[in-house]
Amino acid sequence: MCACLKYARQRLRTLVFLAAACCPAIVQAVELMDGKLQLHGFVSQGIVFTSNNNFFGKTDDKVGTDFRELGVNFSLRPHPDIQVAAQLLSLKAGESNDGEVRIDYALLDWTALSGEWGRGGVRLGRVKNPFGFYNKTRDVAFTRPSIILPQSIYFDRTRNLALSSDGVEFYIERYSENGNWFLNLVSGWPQASDRSTEVTFLGRNQPGHFNSNLTHLLQGIYETVDGRYRFGLTSVWLEIEYDSTPASGLDGGRVDFEPLIFSAQYNAEKWSLTGEYAFRHSKFDHFPALPRNAFTGVSYYLQGIYRIQPKTELLLRYDVLHTDRDDKYGRAFEERSGRPAFSRYAKDWTLGLKYSVNPNFMLRAEYHRVTGTAWLTPMDNPDPAQQQRRWDMIMLLGSFRF
Amino acid sequence: MKFVLLTGIALVMLLVPVQSSIATVDNLTEAIPVVITAPSLNIPDIPRSNLRAMFAMRKHKWPDGTMVKVFVYRDDDPLHEKFSKQILNVFPYQLRQAWDRQVYSGLGQYPEEVASSEEMLSRIANTPGAIGYVKMNEVNKNVRVLEIR
Numbered sequence: 001m002c003a004c005l006k007y008a009r010q011r012l013r014t015l016v017f018l019a020a021a022c023c024p025a026i027v028q029a030v031e032l033m034d035g036k037l038q039l040h041g042f043v044s045q046g047i048v049f050t051s052n053n054n055f056f057g058k059t060d061d062k063v064g065t066d067f068r069e070l071g072v073n074f075s076l077r078p079h080p081d082i083q084v085a086a087q088l089l090s091l092k093a094g095e096s097n098d099g100e101v102r103i104d105y106a107l108l109d110w111t112a113l114s115g116e117w118g119r120g121g122v123r124l125g126r127v128k129n130p131f132g133f134y135n136k137t138r139d140v141a142f143t144r145p146s147i148i149l150p151q152s153i154y155f156d157r158t159r160n161l162a163l164s165s166d167g168v169e170f171y172i173e174r175y176s177e178n179g180n181w182f183l184n185l186v187s188g189w190p191q192a193s194d195r196s197t198e199v200t201f202l203g204r205n206q207p208g209h210f211n212s213n214l215t216h217l218l219q220g221i222y223e224t225v226d227g228r229y230r231f232g233l234t235s236v237w238l239e240i241e242y243d244s245t246p247a248s249g250l251d252g253g254r255v256d257f258e259p260l261i262f263s264a265q266y267n268a269e270k271w272s273l274t275g276e277y278a279f280r281h282s283k284f285d286h287f288p289a290l291p292r293n294a295f296t297g298v299s300y301y302l303q304g305i306y307r308i309q310p311k312t313e314l315l316l317r318y319d320v321l322h323t324d325r326d327d328k329y330g331r332a333f334e335e336r337s338g339r340p341a342f343s344r345y346a347k348d349w350t351l352g353l354k355y356s357v358n359p360n361f362m363l364r365a366e367y368h369r370v371t372g373t374a375w376l377t378p379m380d381n382p383d384p385a386q387q388q389r390r391w392d393m394i395m396l397l398g399s400f401r402f
Numbered sequence: 403m404k405f406v407l408l409t410g411i412a413l414v415m416l417l418v419p420v421q422s423s424i425a426t427v428d429n430l431t432e433a434i435p436v437v438i439t440a441p442s443l444n445i446p447d448i449p450r451s452n453l454r455a456m457f458a459m460r461k462h463k464w465p466d467g468t469m470v471k472v473f474v475y476r477d478d479d480p481l482h483e484k485f486s487k488q489i490l491n492v493f494p495y496q497l498r499q500a501w502d503r504q505v506y507s508g509l510g511q512y513p514e515e516v517a518s519s520e521e522m523l524s525r526i527a528n529t530p531g532a533i534g535y536v537k538m539n540e541v542n543k544n545v546r547v548l549e550i551r
Contacts, residue, residue, distance in 0.1 A: 034529075038511050075511050080463035080470070085508030105508045114463055116452055128507040136507040143502045173460060175451040225451065226491045269493050307495070310478060359477065 041072035044141040044399035052388035053373060054380040056156075057094035059393075067397075068092040069139050071104065081121075083109040089139055095379035096157050096196035104128075104139065105164050118174035118181075127169040130184045130219040131234055132276050133263050135162055141399035145274070145305055145315060146352045147366045148395070152299035152321035153261065153278050157377035161197045161240075165190045165215060179224045186217040192240045199379050201240075201255050201284075208244035208252075215239060221263075232263035242287070253287030272305045279325075295324040315352035315366075321345060321374050342389040346372035361400050368393040433537055435485040438523075438545040440532040443468065447549035454490050456533060458500045459510040464531060472513035473525055473534035485535045489550070 046067035050059040057066030073087035086106035092099035107125035114120075128136040132153055137143040148156060155162070167188015174181040192212040195205050215238045223230040238257040259280040266273045280297040301319035308314055322328045323344040330344030352366040373387050381387055437453065439445065445464060455461035462470050475482040477494050486494045504510030516522045519540050526532045527544035541547060 038505070040505055040512075042506075071506070073506065073508065075505065075508060077462065077469070077511060080467070083509070083511075087506070087508060107508050109509060111462065114461070116449060116465075118455075119461065123509075137503050140502070140506040143499070143506060173455075175455045175461070177449070177451055180451070180455075225454070227496045267493070267496060 036078060037074065037076045039072070039074050040402060042069070042140055042142065042399060042401040044069040044397060046147060047396040049394045050391055051393075052391040053376055054094065055376065055393060057380060059094075059380075064094070066092055066094050068099065069141065071139060073104075081111040081114070085109070091139065091159070093156060093159070094377070096199075096377050097159065107169075117176070118172065120170075120172040123169040123171070126164050126166050127186055127188070128164050129162060129186060129190065129217050130169075131162060131217060131236065132261050132278075133230070133232060133265065133274065139163070140401070141364070141397060142362065142401055145303060146317065146350060147364050147397045150276070150299075150301040150303070150317060150319040151348065151375040152301060152319050152346065153276055155200075155375055157196055157200050157375065157379070159196075160191050160194045161212075161238075163191065165212075165217070167214075177225060179222055182219075182221040184217075184219045186215075188215065189213070190215055190238065196377060196379060197240070199377065202242070203378065205379075206244070208242055210240045210242055210255075213239040213241055213254075228267050230263070230265040230267070232261070234259075234261040234263070236260075254285045256283040256285065257281070258283075270307050273303070274305075275302045276300065295326065297321065297323045298325045311356045313354040315350065315354070317348075317350040317352075319346075319348040319350065321347075321372075323374050339384050340373075340387060340389070342372045342374075343376075343384065343387065344372075344374055346370060346374040346376075360402060361398070364395075364397040364399070366393075366395040366397075368395070433481070433484065435481055435489055435535045436538050436541060437489065437533065437535050437548040437550065438526050438541060439534075439548050440526055440528075440530055441544060441546050442530055443546065445548065447551045450491075450550050453548075453550060454492065457490055457497060457513070459504055459513060460500075468531040471529050471532045473516050473522055473529075473532060474513045475517075475522070476515060481535070481537060489535070 046056065048056050048059045048064040048067055052060060054060050057064040070090045071087055073085065075083060075085035077083045087104040088101055089104035090099050090101045091097040103126060105126050105128050107123045107127050109121065109123045111119050111121040130136060134144060134149050134154060138149055138154060165186055165188030167186065169184060169186045172183045189212045192210040197210055199205055217234065217236050219232065219234040221230060221232040236257070236259050240255050242253045244252045257280070259278050261276055261278040263276045277300040278298070280299060282297070283294040299321045301317055303315065303317040306314045324333070327333055328345060330341035333339070333344050334341040347370065349369040350366060352364065354362060354364045356362045370391050370393065371389060373381070443464060444466065452461060456470050457472060459472065464470060477498055483494055486492055486497060501510065501512050505512055516525060519536050522534050522536055523540065523542060523545060526534045533548070
């Protein structure tokens, strides 16, 4: 019965995707109540092929189609100071995301203060986490610069944890002829109980699960009046607690994760240059069965986009991750644990092409030349002995929105 | 030979500015975008930074409390491009990115797209709090021109 339902659901998704891809002219954005209520959505389907290792499913020398993103949202602005909005989301990405439908955000936004200077207010409910330039809309292919975001900062294996928090967001925006300032503070509880988060932090799925403690994200962005230059700084204080069962033998414990991200962007008419740099401080504490362990990782990427013509974009990016900056190439880690040194770093050269068939439908192709496996999930790569240091990945993606 | 060449260059240099200035005179009356609002709004001018925030779908309220309703042409419409670059001083792709980012995180809504200047003028004239743009020579008595300070 369950398998049957699952099959039907998969069929339905394929149908929706095909219908959406074939007749973009038929499906249009829906606006009701004089445009005060808007309904929008997106469907993306990816194809992944890797020379070694697995990404988003079984892709090693195989063509994987286990990469799908679906979302529908509504927004209602009944009053100039109030907006209500929610989005349902289904992600399928190999073993780490099973396509389950969940609430991505559901919030009430109240602009308490506004004037010629700018505005300030509060959002209540499940809000998107402000994290670097891309996190807030990372599920929407149209808002990403590439098929996958630079993995050194936007890990897809902990995507659920990064997406949104249940709590409150305070915001202040200032508009002036000297530029625009945006300041956001989110305080709340992110989603930490999924298997993928657990495998990322503990190495494998255990009988217990993680719960988040109160977490804070603070982000400031400055942009020049013309938006040519944008600079951002994000600081996160994330705490997740492991709730064990007697069978796990771990007896609970806590992980503190405190990344600090610097972001910069330059936008010209034909090209954009973006770079982000992160220090990622992690601490494993109070696990009776594990040694106390603290380390700082570094992540950075530099990305250039060239708009050849309005419909076609070319992307080149170099993305680097070191899990531990005191052991950048994992040599000490290999001696200590016997696991490969290359699982502690990753360098990814990406070449990408985007073609917009029309404003609602786009196609993308991407080539990744990667050394190291630090951002791969053990869920798709369960056997460390099978992992390869050097690997290539080809990805294709079609995305439709309304 | 050299003389012929120099004369040629001089002629070209003389002619080119003349031609382009003729084109500019034509453009002056036709293709300059002006910002228009609903006639019921009693707001004569607006700082450019606020105009930009309105078209980025971040500012939702006029000083008198009326809800802002933004109308635009398609992204690839020449007037939209001109309006974005000359009046707002941003590229159309930057506006599109700002709208997308807000719509898909629950923070904002898309502006309403219109297909022709007739539609733009009639929607602006009949929607309280409406703001949009047309070519200077298309302005009629049913809409107000908004000055930028």
